[in-house]
Amino acid sequence: MIKLTPKPEVLEALRKAFPTPPKSAEKALAKYCKVLGAMLFDALQRGQAEDERKLNLYSISTSALANKGGQIGKKKQRLHSWLAENGCALVQWEDKGSNIKGTVSKVKLTKLVSMEDPMSINTQAMTDEQAEREIDAFLTGDDESNKELFDLLYPELSGDDAEDLLGELFDQVKVDVESLSAYVTWVNTKSDKFDAKQKKSRTRQAKTILAVCAHTGGIYLQRRKPSAFGRTYYEGVSVQSVPKDLRKAMLGNCWEYDMRSSVIAWKMGYGWKWIAQHKPGASVRDEFKATLNYLEDKKDLMHTVRLYTFLDESNVRRDQQLDLLKQAFTAVSFGARLTTKGWQDTGGTWQNPALVSIIKNPEERARFVKDPSVLAFIQEQNKLDDWLIEQVKKERPQYLRDPNLQTISGRPSKAKIVAYLYQNNETHAMDIVRAAVEASDRKVLANIHDAVVIDKRLGAELKAKIELLMQEETGNPYWRLGQTQYERFNSTPKEVLDEEQLHRQRMAQLEAKAQGYEPKFATVDDKVV
8 A cells, every 4th residue: 555666876886786587676665665565554553652652663573574675686595685785774773672582673764765655644835725626536535446456455355265354353343424425524624733743644544444435335344363461462553552632523412430549459458358368447549549539530640649740830731630540540550650761672773651641840750759649559559469479379370370470581471461461351340331221222433442432321320230230240349330422534624613603693683683672791793892
């Protein structure tokens, strides 16, 4: 899907070095560009990290590129190596991958190649009318290109066993195509919420979904990727990987039910067991006051910690502060290091503690970890973590030998073991929720780890019933479900909606005047001075 065009001098150099057989240089370079283009497409489908978007970097396996990129000449030299050795490289390393860490390289395209991405659009230099025409054509696409993308994403489904593989490998999601199309138009014309790279990323993801849906009649296929830790992820673009605003546009009118403070609620479920072993007869509330405060009155706790952490002169916007604190509390509950110093891993790459990545300002981070409520919360989380590890040693010692739950040096990782236990328990709890939802004549539209999106709202009584069922079957009284309404994206421009609202107000005022009523305040047509 991505078209790469090398500069003419690259092909000329290759022709001079390998003049025979005829057209061998052209064929070899075309194959290499096709392989590289497919890898770049996959990298974009997986999504770029913030630093990758800023620096135009792509995460690909350079060893796979070298192996699959073809050979040339009598000595069967790898074209990837020849290009690099002769000043004709199309990609350059920015961050070399590591076999030890299982990471791929981050590369950047050189000036010797240009890239055409049919999944992106740029309307910045256009008038509104031009932009809308361009977006319409972009969204519509054509049958041939849509099928080409479908075959690229789902090569297994071109054979005779496609129907069997469909259920075996993929989850299907019904997409509100009109809502998602309207969202793309808004992102590229009216929205001022996103920078250029964010617009590009959202547009690419939405276009991928729409192109697949055009080929399948409104169904998007998500390739399942089970995790050793118990969760089910999806490869590439999915309801899990896209931003929340795009997800809502994609799914339209529906309801999301998520586990409130899920990891903390899960750990708190073991509080009474800790007390039975370490302080028989003690009160759960006395021993885990900060954790219970987080679960029962999080809004007040967050407000207090925010005031203590972020001062008036903070560079972090107020609407971001609570989100960062939520991430910080979650990181702490998973055993995030409180130190502010990073370290070098065995691959030589510098790693920063999670809290450093979340609360970047060192003074704000220091205030956060010194807050009395946060300190108490950390101490209680550590008590629960230590108890969980004690139980693993007694009841599941095989976990200590599981390579997936060890550090790179081969030692048991407390954080990984806790994450493994949590994700398996989370999956079990959400299975209970899903079964109860479907039994209530509602349909699960999408799964997002600790949340489900369903077609119809749960009434208060049914929601409470499902919560109780989940609590009883897992033995954890702290599970709760949060509720979020999704609304399909409206294709009507904002100024039209505003004018319609003004028109309704005018009509109401005229009707009131006709009945002899004179308003005391200025009408929408009056000037206030």
